[in-house]
Amino acid sequence: MKRKQTSTGANAQLLARVRALSHRAVRDREDSFWIEGIRQFVQAYDARFDFSAVVYSPVLLKSSLAEMLLRRLAAAGVPRFKVSPEEFRSVGAALHASGVGAIVRQRWTPLDVAARRSGLGWLIVESIRSPGNLGTMLRTAEAAGMTGVIFVGSQCDPFDPVVVRSCMGGMFPLPMVRATPEQLATWGMRDGVQFVGLSPTADRLWTQGPSGPKVAIVLGEERSGLSAAMQKLCTTTVRLPMTGTADSLNVAMAASVMMYEFVRRAQPPN
Amino acid sequence: MKRKQTSTGANAQLLARVRALSHRAVRDREDSFWIEGIRQFVQAYDARFDFSAVVYSPVLLKSSLAEMLLRRLAAAGVPRFKVSPEEFRSVGAALHASGVGAIVRQRWTPLDVAARRSGLGWLIVESIRSPGNLGTMLRTAEAAGMTGVIFVGSQCDPFDPVVVRSCMGGMFPLPMVRATPEQLATWGMRDGVQFVGLSPTADRLWTQGPSGPKVAIVLGEERSGLSAAMQKLCTTTVRLPMTGTADSLNVAMAASVMMYEFVRRAQPPN
Numbered sequence: 001m002k003r004k005q006t007s008t009g010a011n012a013q014l015l016a017r018v019r020a021l022s023h024r025a026v027r028d029r030e031d032s033f034w035i036e037g038i039r040q041f042v043q044a045y046d047a048r049f050d051f052s053a054v055v056y057s058p059v060l061l062k063s064s065l066a067e068m069l070l071r072r073l074a075a076a077g078v079p080r081f082k083v084s085p086e087e088f089r090s091v092g093a094a095l096h097a098s099g100v101g102a103i104v105r106q107r108w109t110p111l112d113v114a115a116r117r118s119g120l121g122w123l124i125v126e127s128i129r130s131p132g133n134l135g136t137m138l139r140t141a142e143a144a145g146m147t148g149v150i151f152v153g154s155q156c157d158p159f160d161p162v163v164v165r166s167c168m169g170g171m172f173p174l175p176m177v178r179a180t181p182e183q184l185a186t187w188g189m190r191d192g193v194q195f196v197g198l199s200p201t202a203d204r205l206w207t208q209g210p211s212g213p214k215v216a217i218v219l220g221e222e223r224s225g226l227s228a229a230m231q232k233l234c235t236t237t238v239r240l241p242m243t244g245t246a247d248s249l250n251v252a253m254a255a256s257v258m259m260y261e262f263v264r265r266a267q268p269p270n
Numbered sequence: 271m272k273r274k275q276t277s278t279g280a281n282a283q284l285l286a287r288v289r290a291l292s293h294r295a296v297r298d299r300e301d302s303f304w305i306e307g308i309r310q311f312v313q314a315y316d317a318r319f320d321f322s323a324v325v326y327s328p329v330l331l332k333s334s335l336a337e338m339l340l341r342r343l344a345a346a347g348v349p350r351f352k353v354s355p356e357e358f359r360s361v362g363a364a365l366h367a368s369g370v371g372a373i374v375r376q377r378w379t380p381l382d383v384a385a386r387r388s389g390l391g392w393l394i395v396e397s398i399r400s401p402g403n404l405g406t407m408l409r410t411a412e413a414a415g416m417t418g419v420i421f422v423g424s425q426c427d428p429f430d431p432v433v434v435r436s437c438m439g440g441m442f443p444l445p446m447v448r449a450t451p452e453q454l455a456t457w458g459m460r461d462g463v464q465f466v467g468l469s470p471t472a473d474r475l476w477t478q479g480p481s482g483p484k485v486a487i488v489l490g491e492e493r494s495g496l497s498a499a500m501q502k503l504c505t506t507t508v509r510l511p512m513t514g515t516a517d518s519l520n521v522a523m524a525a526s527v528m529m530y531e532f533v534r535r536a537q538p539p540n
Contacts, residue, residue, distance in 0.1 A: 120513075132402075140523050145513035207534055241533055243390075243415035249526075253410050256523040257530040263511055264477055264531075 014053060014081050018091040018103065024157055027106070033159035035169065036101040037094055038063045043169030045069050050105040054080040057088040060099025070100070093161060106159050109148065109175040111183055115191060117175065119147030121262045122216035123255065124184070124195070126152040126230050129222050133252040134158065135166030137219075140252070141174055142167075144259040147213065148175035150184070152230060181229040184216075188233065197226055197234035198254055200242070209238040211262045222251050284323060284351050288361040288373065294427055297376070303429035305439065306371040307364055308333045313439030315339050320375040324350040327358040330369025340370070363431060376429050379418065379445040381453055385461060387445065389417025391532045392486035393525065394454070394465070396422040396500050399492050403522040404428065405436030407489075410522070411444055412437075414529040417483065418445035420454070422500060451499040454486075458503065467496055467504035468524055470512070479508040481532045492521050 020026040021034045032052060035044050042065060044051070051073055061067065074080050089097050123141050128134045134156060141149055149171075151158065158164075158176055179187070187193055196209045197218045209215075218234055220226035226234070240254055249257075290296040291304045302322060305314050312335060314321070321343055331337065344350050359367050393411050398404045404426060411419055419441075421428065428434075428446055449457075457463055466479045467488045479485075488504055490496035496504070510524055519527075 136520050136523060139520060143510075143512040143519050145511075205537065206530075207537065240413075240530065241415075241537075242413040249413050250406050250409060253406060253523065253526040256519075256526050260476075260510065260527040260530075261534075267475065267477070267511075 011081055011083055011087060014055065015083070015087060015091050018055065018101070021103065022161060024160070027157065027159055031106050032103050033106055033164065034091075034101060034161060035104055035164060036092055036161075037098040037169075038066045038100060040164060040169035041066055041098075041100050041102060042069065043172045044102065044104055045073075047172035049107060049172060051078045052103045052105060054078055055083055055088065055091070055101045055103075056080060057083050057085050057097070057099040059085050060088055060097050062099070066098075066100050093165065107176065109177050111150070111177050111179045111187060114148045114150075114175045114177045115187055117147050118213050120145045120259075120266055121212055121214075122147050122150060122193070123259065124150045124152060124216045124218045124230075125156055126219065126226060127155045127221040128219065128251060130251075131160045131162035132166045133222070133250065134160075135163040135171070136252040137255045138163070138171035138174060139167035140256045140259055142170050144256075144263050146174070146259060146262075148177055150177040150179050150216070152179065152181060152184070152227075154178065181227075181233055185233055194236065195230075195234045197231065197237040198239070198258060199225060199237040200239050200248065202237035202239040204236065204238045206238045206240050206258055206261055209236050211265045215262075217255070217258050217262075219251060219255055222248075281351055281353055281357060284325065284373075285353070285357060285361050288325065288371070291373065292431060294430070297427065297429055301376050302373050303376055303434065304361075304371060304431060305374055305434060306362055306431075307368040307439075308336045308370060310434060310439035310442075311336055311370050311372060312339065313442045314372065314374055315343075317442035319377060319442060321348045322373040322375060324348055325353055325358065325361070325371045325373075326350060327353050327355050327367070327369040329355050330358055330367050332369070336368075336370050363435065377446065379447050381420070381447050381449045381457060384418045384420075384445045384447045385457055387417050388483050390415040390529075390536055391482055391484075392417050392420060392463070393529065394420045394422060394486045394488045394500075395426055396489065396496060397425045397491040398489065398521060400521075401430045401432035402436045403492070403520065404430075405433040405441070406522040407525045408433065408441035408444060409437035410526045410529055412440050414526075414533050416444070416529060416532075418447055420447040420449050420486070422449065422451060422454070422497075424448065451497075451503055455503055464506065465500075465504045467501065467507040468509070468528060469495060469507040470509050470518065472507035472509040474506065474508045476508045476510050476528055476531055479506050481535045485532075487525070487528050487532075489521060489525055492518075 194215050393416050464485050
């Protein structure tokens with residue numbers, strides 16, 4: 001009986017910790033975030049994220065792949081917590097409780113390290129209001145093959161549960177960087193990186209800007225656009241043509257079109 | 271006192287009707303839908319939608335443009351219902367109640383009529399599970415300048431409140447059509463329209479398919495893809511390259527990239 005009680009106490013403590021991770025301040029302080037569902041779990045495992053604790057409900061879990069990964073993580077010494085379906089649902093946000101979740105360490109790549117990578121080009125996010133938009137954008141960045149995503153300042157949190165959910169873990173393999181406009185300016189000077197802002201008032205079309213491994217697409221906030229510091233950094237701005245009465249494209253759509261313009265130009269000629 | 275009571279009774283009746291319009295069956299039967307907020311209201315007015323009734327709360331409404339349109343609609347004989355902030359909030363879904371909403375007639379363009387229009391090309395939607403994705407896609411279609419959007423069968427409802435909300439009324443100027451695969455086949459034969467399916471297993475890249483006013487991009491359901499009837503119709507399929515571990519792009523992102531490929535090719539040469 002004693003053992004059982006201890007276990008329940010440990011579960012309650014862990015579930016409280018999971019709930020607390022829905023708050024930005026707690027995520028920042030613990031340098032961790034919560035993932036949930038088979039897809040996110042497998043993606044985080046494959047991308048070699050560092051698991052702090054695994055939560056599972058054998059009654060709910062219906063994936064032999066997830067079960068195998070659970071065993072591997074346990075063998076590697078990651079604490080795991082067996083919970084009831086009710087306990088799992090008390091922290092799970094998904095409509096259909098998958099029965100698997102984990103507390104995972106956030107992973108940030110320093111700009112200097114990331115800068116050594118080569119890839120299709122960079123995506124820089126200054127501030128995106130909607131976590132759903134940010135998640136979709138990260139999913140496209142990974143699919144398109146962008147080198148990495150750089151967040152200016154600390155406003156955006158890619159480890160927000162809504163972001164993670166809306167990209168379905170698709171962002172995990174993508175290197176993520178935090179940098180100040182000053183650090184970006186230094187990087188630009190040192191490595192010859194060009195910053196291209198997306199702005200509805202730009203003269204040049206999105207097809208007329210530079211692209212490639214040494215180019216970074218810079219996205220500002222949905223309504224207010226880029227800050228003065230980031231505007232100063234952008235040597236080029238481009239726009240997507242809009243007809244009709246539409247006054248703006250959804251920022252995630254605009255970002256996707258820009259990233260696939262990079263993909264298009266990187267294709268070998270026919 | 272009698273007049274006041276009548277007015278309250280009329281309000282209650284109208285608000286019940288508004289609430290009922292959240293159900294697809296009621297929207298279909300009444301051939302109407304509910305719009306809410308200044309932006310949707312102005313967009314629907316500008317696109318000359320047919321207003322059946324206007325609901326407004328003078329206490330909440332803070333837009334002189336909306337107030338002017340309200341007066342114009344009243345002068346044109348559209349019944350208007352003045353409600354309290356509480357009454358308005360009882361039907362409003364927006365976080366910040368704007369104080370203006372309306373019951374508007376749905377507008378469908380017959381395929382034969384729409385087919386006479388010229389534009390950038392067509393978007394055909396067979397079945398999109400997420401109304402948010404559909405709304406974002408419609409907003410991009412309008413911004414890109416697509417000729418119109420054709421819905422295959424009756425599964426998708428562009429007048430679903432979530433669709434309307436997520437495209438912020440941006441879809442209103444866009445002609446919307448319903449057609450069967452048979453009608454589309456006849457149209458294709460008669461007008462030489464080519465149907466291009468988007469499929470992750472296609473051999474050709476998205477840049478290698480046809481584009482232009484006589485080309486229709488065909489999008490299937492997020493997971494299951496195109497039906498057999500629509501696959502048969504598509505003479506070409508194209509794919510967007512995906513690298514890394516991503517197994518799919520969000521359907522609205524893929525659609526946006528495809529539509530902007532049409533925009534790109536329609537640009538005059540430099």
